[in-house]
Every structure is written in structure tokens, then in C-alpha cells.
């Protein structure tokens with residue numbers, strides 16, 4: 421046999437394999453529990469799901485006519501994302517010319533890195549944080565420069581500045597941060613925007629943060645030529661399964677992104693679901709308010725447990741340090757009961773679990789289970 425594996429790009433061959441999560445039906449079968457009984461608090465999905473308007477729009481799409489007797493779904497979707505970008509423009513208050521949608525914010529993280537990162541170029545992230553920055557940096561052959569957060573999970577600004585001077589091209593900031601739930605003060609973001617690199621502010625959870633007085637930096641994009649803001653429908657709009665995110669970009673950058681975007685990255689189903697969600701934003705923001713209220717109740721319940729140290733959160737999840745016993749065992753104990761929480765196999769987070777905010781009934785189930793630990 422020819423050693424065809426030698427033909428693989430060396431950056432990819434050297435990457436660690438990504439461990440995907442188990443599909444829910446497989447996990448349910450393995451646990452011997454019916455799937456409806458699982459309490460899924462491990463991926464920050466919305467417990468109230470999508471808007472009824474989205475459900476109806478998708479049902480209508482199943483039979484919607486396209487040209488000459490075909491169904492609409494038989495035809496390629498709009499590569500310019502015209503209707504979706506118009507709807508997004510009214511939601512974020514920025515012109516369509518600055519907006520581009522992706523198959524999840526995840527696709528846009530990759531797209532930004534593809535635009536800037538050649539093998540060996542530096543990318544800064546601030547762990548503990550969202551794992552896709554590291555993942556996509558690896559896929560693009562970039563060199564990840566992790567600048568760990570301080571003990572209170574705030575950014576280490578001098579260390580970021582030092583890393584930026586070492587020649588990094590892109591900096592990822594998550595606001596509020598996942599999995600720690602804290603906000604970065606706007607003054608810090610403003611300060612970091614003076615660095616000679618691209619600053620990507622990932623606002624995947626910003627809709628859950630307004631009660632903390634947090635403001636989006638969307639409307640700063642016209643002022644800073646190096647600012648990118650990423651958003652998603654996965655969390656606040658209950659559409660994680662449909663894969664729709666978007667970004668607000670400087671005009672010089674978006675012109676280049678259009679050149680490298682996959683033409684049909686937003687499927688007709690995703691476009692339809694997202695537009696209907698934006699038309700029903702009052703309803704969805706009502707659910708966000710319920711989740712925020714439940715977050716505060718969950719925090720109070722978790723604080724009553726002597727072996728957990730939960731961190732206040734401006735998001736839809738709560739990070740907890742396990743102060744007695746082993747965090748991984750706690751996660752496995754909950755899993756045997758059908759309650760799924762997030763555990764990280766990383767040194768920075770080995771003593772932590774992250775719990776997504778669910779419905780009040782899910783909180784009660786979780787707390788009862790924890791009380792038996």
C-alpha cells in the first residue's frame with residue numbers, strides 16, 4: 421500500500437481528535453432510560469424551544485411551492501441571505517452591508533480564522549472559555565496563545581497585551597464568557613481594541629445579560645476597523661439544531677469574507693426558522709426573561725449545597741466548583757439519573773461542572789438529585 425496518509429496536511433495530522441458528544445437516543449439507550457426522561461442541562465440549549473411562529477413556518481415550508489411545480493426546498497437557497505440580513509439589520513440596528521450569517525456562529529469563527537490565519541500565525545484566547553476558538557485555530561494551522569483568566573475569571577489585560585505584541589493576529593473575547601458566565605467591562609474591550617489585531621467579541625449569550633446592565637458592542641463596529649461581533653440563534657431563540665448565527669463586520673473585512681463563504685451556507689430551513697424567530701422576538705425575549713429569573717433561583721438553590729461553589733452568571737448557565745468530592749464523579753452520578761450537566765476534561769476546569777438553566781421543574785429535579793450526593 422502507498423502511504424497515502426503522508427499526503428495529509430501536517431497541521432491536521434498532528435491535531436488531537438475532537439470528542440463529539442453522544443446522540444441523545446444512544447445515550448438514553450446506554451443509560452436504560454426513555455429519552456423523554458432525560459434532563460438535558462449540558463449544552464445551554466433553550467428549555468422552551470423555538471417560537472411557535474418558527475414551528476409553523478417550518479411546517480408550511482414542507483409544502484411550499486417553488487417554480488414550475490417543484491417544492492421550494494428543491495431549489496438552492498439565497499446565497500446573499502437577503503431576507504435574513506434585512507431582518508437581522510432591524511434586530512441589531514446595523515446596516516445589512518455589515519451583516520453576514522453562518523451555519524451557526526461556529527462557522528463564522530472558522531471563516532474569520534480562514535481569512536487571517538496562515539499556518540503558524542498566532543490566535544489569542546482566554547481560557548477557561550469556549551472551545552471552538554482552539555478547535556478552529558488548530559484546523560487552520562494557527563498557533564493558539566492561551567492567556568488564562570485571573571482567579572475571578574476576569575481578563576488578564578497586561579498578559580493579553582504582551583501576547584498581542586508577540587505577533588498574534590486575532591483575539592477572541594466571549595461576553596458574557598462561556599463557561600464562567602461573567603461579563604467583561606466595556607472599558608476593557610475598548611482598551612483591547614487599540615491593539616494591532618482583530619478583536620472578535622462573541623456575544624452568543626448577550627440576550628441573557630441585559631439584566632446585568634450589559635450592552636452589546638454591535639454599534640461599535642462602525643467605529644473600530646478591527647472589531648467583529650458574533651451572535652447566534654442557538655441559545656436565546658431556541659434554534660441550536662437549525663444552525664444559524666451571524667456576525668457584524670467592518671466593511672473592508674466583510675468584502676473579503678463574502679469571497680470565501682460557502683455560497684449556500686444557510687439552508688432554506690435555517691433561513692425560514694431564523695426569520696420567523698425575529699418576527700416573534702417579543703415572545704422569545706419573554707422566555708429569556710423566564711430563564712434569567714430561573715437562573716437566579718437556581719443560583720440560590722446551588723448556594724445552599726455545602727459541596728458546591730456556584731458562580732453568579734450573566735448567561736443561561738452556572739459554573740460550579742465542586743469543593744468536596746470529585747466533579748467528574750458528580751457528573752456521572754447525575755448522568756445515571758438521566759440528568760446531563762457539562763464536565764470538562766481540562767486542567768483549568770477539572771473541579772467544575774457547568775449547569776444550563778432549564779425549566780423550574782428541571783431545576784427541582786436537579787436539586788433533589790444533588791441533595792442525595
Ligand SMILES: *Cc1c(COP(=O)(O)O)cnc(C)c1O
Pocket residue numbers: 464523524525526527550594598622624651652653654660663664665
Ligand atoms: C454556543 C456558543 C456558540 C455557538 O453558536 P452556534 O451558533 O450554535 O454555532 C458560539 N460561541 C459561544 C461562546 C457559545 O457558547
